[in-house]
Amino acid sequence: MPADSASNSPGGLGVEFAQFAKRYGARFALRNVSLSIAPGECVALVGPNGSGKTTLLKAAALLIRPTSGSVQFSGASANGAGRDSHDDSTAVKRYIGLVSHSTLLYDNLTAEENLVLFARLYGLDSPDRRALAALEPAGLAARSKDLVRNFSRGMRQRLAIARALLAGPKLLLLDEPSTGLDRAGQHWLGATLSDIAAAGCTVLMSTHGAGEASAFVTRAIRLLAGSIAEDSAVSGDARGMLAAALAAHQEA
């Protein structure tokens, strides 16, 4: 299925890794990972540092080329190998949101200018209005004219999350999104992600804690040394068990 037709379907964007491997020098960050995430599924990635969580998220964000294997979105090939696949990759990117370890924000632009910049790059209508609408729920409307370099770590993280959600992604990738957030911020993040998941967006999130994930995650995957060590469903009736499951994965 072409990327555009896949993306125009209601709900989330599915992602499928087929024998995906990524090597940096002599070290394999991911080893022949085969993984299928259905549209609308909410998946928590757990595992120790260096297990390949961030690399898997970068692969899903089309930021790295595989050493071998491929990643596909709802059936559309997105290897990004050369100009022929460029248009497909661009079409898919429109529907992917990323919250990374870094904020992905310009320190010398204001909060509003950052969001307006990305709203324009994503071709959204009324970028100024969209930016202000995104700042409101993040609790940053009053600081919209302040430079990001004057923000606290928690405020930057809220803005980073608002930026990722700006274009209404169908696949949301989050790399330890609660980093730097206080209790209120974590509560806001949990509520926001629950709403997004309820709207049918596919969520793939690496996490070291169960707080923000426990309300909506339906599946937990544990990575170990670049391979999938465990892949288990989390029952919808047993949300409370997710915390224990994630804690067990972390300890393992």
Next chain:
Amino acid sequence: MALARPIGILLAKELRTEFRTRELLISTLVFVLIVLVLFSYTFEPTTAESKRFGPGLLWMALLFAGSLMLHPSFTREQSNETLVALRMAPIDPVSILAAKILANFCFLLAAELVLVPIFAALYNLRIVPVLGRLAAVLVLGTLALCIVGTVFAAISSQARMRELLLPLLLLPLLTPALIASTEATVGLLDDPPALSAVYIGVLAAFDTIFLTVTWLFGEYLLEE
């Protein structure tokens, strides 16, 4: 044109951030000014001597200043991994490079606008009668410096010893453009002034070739 819109958006971002901090412009201006003033004391700035050494000195100063100025254009995208955000946007990656080239071109031209009159005064050169033709040489030479410099700034930003790598890559590759720019400027300051079509042709060809190569392979330069 699909490239024009993102280039315009990103160019506006580059200009806004630079004019807010003025980091690149001020350091470039100060560096070239120091070089020109120091060399004006090194030899007697009589008209004959200035016409021989002046143009080469100006272009060398611009080249070194350019390599200083171009280096941060990609390294400052690394502090918050903003380049990742740009690469994730649904735009042609070449537009990111093109906007950087255009921004660097604007910054260096703005610096030249201040520096060339000071250079003419310090070295006792009459540039007013050849201002239009000199502007054409400056535009073509500066564009050559910015295209190659920005591309290599993108490559070297991901390497170790990046501060050293950029001038090492840049200086040999820019030699044809540097010679053509210097010789064209020497001709303009001669009596009577003359602009060699050969050197202008070399600069135009250099710019066209490297712009085409950047358009064809630019997407790969921004990858991790």
